[in-house]
Amino acid sequence: MLYAEYTRKIHRYLLLRTGDGELAADLTQECFARLLAHSRRATIERPLPYLYTLAGRLLTDHRRRHETWRTDTLAPEQWDDLLDDRDRPDLLYESRRRMDAVAAALERLPQRSRRVFELCRIEGHTHGEAARVLRLSTSSIQKHLALAMRYILDQTRADE
The missing domain is CATH 1.10.1740 (Rna Polymerase Sigma Factor; Chain: A)
Known part of the structure; x- marks a missing residue:
């Protein structure tokens, strides 16, 4: 069967x-x-x-x-x-699980680090543009972004 x-x-x-x-x-x-x-x-x-x-x-x-x-x-x-992934629940499940883990990690970030991450990695702004929007130095943007990325990576690896 x-x-x-x-x-x-x-x-x-x-x-x-x-x-x-x-x-x-x-x-x-x-x-x-x-x-x-x-x-x-x-x-x-x-x-x-x-x-x-x-x-x-x-x-x-x-x-x-x-x-x-x-x-x-x-x-x-x-x-x-190749184009029909309806029968691919393993890929769909894994993609959703990873996206949920990243979203949860983003929610746990401090507000400023989360906003830096959103500007630079989601919205595609440069470090300089994000610095102007948030009224921070470019080096602060880089530090917040590095911390946010490390935290998200650590949190999503912990979920695996």
């Missing part, structure tokens, strides 16, 4: 990363074989994320063993599949 429900998604996931239909099919089969073997030992509550994780690991293992990465281009008829 799981195979019928998820095989297309896993195959597409692997095809987009390899550009090789046969390799994607082989790795898809291996994913489901491992899922079956693992499910005999333990209950898998969320099989689709488990399958995506398995697929990524199998692909990494394959690439390590063969030490080559395909750089061929896809045929034009395969391009449409």
Whole structure:
């Protein structure tokens, strides 16, 4: 039942990363074989994320063993599949999780550091422009920005 429900998604996931239909099919089969073997030992509550994780690991293992990465281009008829990310909940979830972590870290910053970060990194102002807007020296802007970026980086890494 799981195979019928998820095989297309896993195959597409692997095809987009390899550009090789046969390799994607082989790795898809291996994913489901491992899922079956693992499910005999333990209950898998969320099989689709488990399958995506398995697929990524199998692909990494394959690439390590063969030490080559395909750089061929896809045929034009395969391009449409590249644009459709509706079946990519792993990417959507991860992007939202990271954005939420950055937003939460921004909220915890002191007001001035947060405003410097917003001006320079979100709105695209130069250090000099931000200094004029906030009536600070350029070196103060640089220090606030460095502190804000370090804090956000530390906080988002801690969430991982």
